Amino acid sequence: MMAGTAEQDAINRIVALARAGRFDEAALAVRQAQIAGADGPVFAALAGAVEFHRGQYGAAIPFLQTAHKARPEDSTVRGNLAEALYRMGRGAEALPLCDEASARADRTLRLARIGGHVAQEAGDFPRAVALYRVVVGADVKDWSAWNNLGNALCAQEDWAEAVKALRKAATLVPQSLPVRLNLGKTLVEAGEGAEGEALLRRLTVEAPRDAGAFYALFDVLRARGDEDGAHAMIAQAARLASEDPLIQADYGQHAAMIARFGEVEAPLRAALAVDPSMAQAWVGLASLLERLNREDELDSLREDAARHGIDATSLAFIDALRFKRAHAYEEALAALAAAGEAVVTPAQRHHLSGVLLDRLGRHDEAFASFAAMNADFASDASQPRQRGAMYRDGIRTGTAQLTPEWFAPWADYRPELTRPAPIFLLGFPRSGTTLLDTMLMAEPRVKVLEEEGIIDRLEADLGGVAALPALTPEQIAAARARYFEEAGKVADLAADSIILDKHPMHLRHAPVIRRLFPESRFILALRHPCDVLLSCWLTNFRLNNAMASFLDLEDAADLYDAAFTQWTKACAVMDLPVGTVVYERLVEGAESELRPLFDWLGLNWPDQGLDHREAARARGTVITASYAQVTEPVYKRAAGRWRNYAAQLAGVEARLAPWIARFGYADGAVPARPARHPLGDEA
Numbered sequence: 001m002m003a004g005t006a007e008q009d010a011i012n013r014i015v016a017l018a019r020a021g022r023f024d025e026a027a028l029a030v031r032q033a034q035i036a037g038a039d040g041p042v043f044a045a046l047a048g049a050v051e052f053h054r055g056q057y058g059a060a061i062p063f064l065q066t067a068h069k070a071r072p073e074d075s076t077v078r079g080n081l082a083e084a085l086y087r088m089g090r091g092a093e094a095l096p097l098c099d100e101a102s103a104r105a106d107r108t109l110r111l112a113r114i115g116g117h118v119a120q121e122a123g124d125f126p127r128a129v130a131l132y133r134v135v136v137g138a139d140v141k142d143w144s145a146w147n148n149l150g151n152a153l154c155a156q157e158d159w160a161e162a163v164k165a166l167r168k169a170a171t172l173v174p175q176s177l178p179v180r181l182n183l184g185k186t187l188v189e190a191g192e193g194a195e196g197e198a199l200l201r202r203l204t205v206e207a208p209r210d211a212g213a214f215y216a217l218f219d220v221l222r223a224r225g226d227e228d229g230a231h232a233m234i235a236q237a238a239r240l241a242s243e244d245p246l247i248q249a250d251y252g253q254h255a256a257m258i259a260r261f262g263e264v265e266a267p268l269r270a271a272l273a274v275d276p277s278m279a280q281a282w283v284g285l286a287s288l289l290e291r292l293n294r295e296d297e298l299d300s301l302r303e304d305a306a307r308h309g310i311d312a313t314s315l316a317f318i319d320a321l322r323f324k325r326a327h328a329y330e331e332a333l334a335a336l337a338a339a340g341e342a343v344v345t346p347a348q349r350h351h352l353s354g355v356l357l358d359r360l361g362r363h364d365e366a367f368a369s370f371a372a373m374n375a376d377f378a379s380d381a382s383q384p385r386q387r388g389a390m391y392r393d394g395i396r397t398g399t400a401q402l403t404p405e406w407f408a409p410w411a412d413y414r415p416e417l418t419r420p421a422p423i424f425l426l427g428f429p430r431s432g433t434t435l436l437d438t439m440l441m442a443e444p445r446v447k448v449l450e451e452e453g454i455i456d457r458l459e460a461d462l463g464g465v466a467a468l469p470a471l472t473p474e475q476i477a478a479a480r481a482r483y484f485e486e487a488g489k490v491a492d493l494a495a496d497s498i499i500l501d502k503h504p505m506h507l508r509h510a511p512v513i514r515r516l517f518p519e520s521r522f523i524l525a526l527r528h529p530c531d532v533l534l535s536c537w538l539t540n541f542r543l544n545n546a547m548a549s550f551l552d553l554e555d556a557a558d559l560y561d562a563a564f565t566q567w568t569k570a571c572a573v574m575d576l577p578v579g580t581v582v583y584e585r586l587v588e589g590a591e592s593e594l595r596p597l598f599d600w601l602g603l604n605w606p607d608q609g610l611d612h613r614e615a616a617r618a619r620g621t622v623i624t625a626s627y628a629q630v631t632e633p634v635y636k637r638a639a640g641r642w643r644n645y646a647a648q649l650a651g652v653e654a655r656l657a658p659w660i661a662r663f664g665y666a667d668g669a670v671p672a673r674p675a676r677h678p679l680g681d682e683a
Helices: 004-019 023-035 041-053 057-070 075-087 091-098 100-105 110-122 125-138 143-155 159-172 177-189 193-206 211-224 227-240 245-257 265-274 279-291 295-307 312-325 329-338 346-359 363-378 384-401 404-410 433-440 454-462 465-470 473-490 504-516 529-537 547-551 553-574 583-588 590-601 612-619 641-645 650-662
Strands: 423-426 446-450 498-502 521-526 578-582
Touching: 004 023, 004 041, 023 041, 041 057, 041 075, 057 075, 075 091, 075 100, 075 110, 091 100, 091 110, 100 110, 100 125, 110 125, 110 143, 125 143, 143 159, 143 177, 159 177, 177 193, 177 211, 193 211, 211 227, 211 245, 227 245, 245 265, 245 279, 265 279, 279 295, 279 312, 295 312, 312 329, 312 346, 329 346, 346 363, 363 384, 363 547, 363 641, 384 465, 384 504, 384 547, 384 553, 404 465, 404 553, 423 433, 423 504, 433 446, 433 498, 433 521, 433 590, 446 473, 454 465, 454 473, 454 504, 465 504, 473 498, 473 504, 504 521, 504 553, 521 590, 529 547, 529 553, 529 641, 529 650, 547 553, 553 650, 578 583, 578 590, 583 590
Parallel strands: 423 498, 423 521, 446 498, 521 578
Antiparallel strands: none
């Protein structure tokens, strides 16, 4: 043991060296004194402080623990020990040193700051809030503490108090991008969305090379149901943050969700290049390959994912996709059960489960899975069922405007023709339009536009249905030119190309199509109303305003009624030229159903006959829900499928009864081929 005078001399020497900033020499003096027997609490506190200031936190901790045990009231020792433990990744040991009473006793506020930070990292947000309040209570100008307090309050979903704290931080540092970004996001959560969004949009202008505000606006717009706006924001965030795997993965997954499949693979692979252990990206890639009919690549992708240590539940979901495409439905269902929660949404799991159970003939269980899927979708923050109701109301408003008096002033107008007339293929979703357009592609001149929104945008820009009678020839010519220009961006058009504009919900756009393209013909794809309603209800659709009606069978029936009420009135008022293809007849004999249609449209019947599977493979991505079916042989299992769910559909079958009778499906019949379309004299 070192004599008292000698120990004091050693301490004095260490203090002098430390005050001179000569910490390495001070540390050497500490070791010499320690060898000589120095070991008291004062020496331990000093030795710990020296090592702490040298950044040697591991060496400092034993000294500081000794000093703290002897003098627990010493705030400096406590603070040094807490910070050293934190810097060594031992936050759980540091946090008890930062209790609120000790933090208040520490006039330097270091314990409160360290404790708040450690508590926040540990997810102990009530303690973090209490400690940050100690800081701002003593130092009202500490903008960092105000910002951290706001973030901790956000984690507790105390939005009003969080806004107050972040407003204070932003006032103190008005040029701080991170603080204002936090404030903008929190304003949105607090219900002050207009102010929050406006702030975030200002940040995209002020800091156009920072991804943060674009990424935040992605969440804002997605919650509102503005999928296209949200996608523009996540795409820009991904361009700016090419090394951020979370942003890249979100970009790819959102592109998949809104059927922009050409944008999915690159960001998911970019995410994996940065973080090859990211399970959600591997699962997203597997889902993409299955969705693009590239199922032959699933095995090798599964091997790559396993080699990078992906968890067993995520691998099991990939296996479920592999077995599904191999038609091994029992194995697929077992793999899905093993997948647990994996890294897919509950809706995705329920949908895949429903598909597999349906294929296995377990219809009651399948219905329950699809019901769970739709319940999950219906809970989306964008309020899809309300959006669906507004969409249906819009159809009814348009229907009311269709009168002979409204049509008469422009009935005989004929624009100048510059290229072959587009053909418009429509019908309620899941009526066989994808199978049909694939078969029509057997005519080399036919170029398919697959559910592009060109007509919808033109109608909106022209002023809606009400504005159609007053359009001038110049406006019509400009709109037609714009149509062909936009079509040329998504299809390789030659001078003799015939555009087949396929979009089921063009049912509601017949008036604007007739106004702009009076020379065009329509193809109506028809299928038993109960079959299409069931198929729409059990399909994992993109949740846009139109598809939002398919989350509830009653809403779906209401949309069917509204859409066909408008369509039948449009046919009657405008005498539309319509050729009808009935799904049930098509799957019984494609040639007998389609030869008359080819003749009527002026298309050449292929010498080699129809091979829709080869055409489906050749066309590349199929964006509709029929992506897998069109690569299979024509099958009849979907015709009359609704009878497997007759009990569950009893209510809507009664609602659809007038249409079932009108279209010729009553008493189990298949509609006879009409001269032009199934609406008889009303055409």
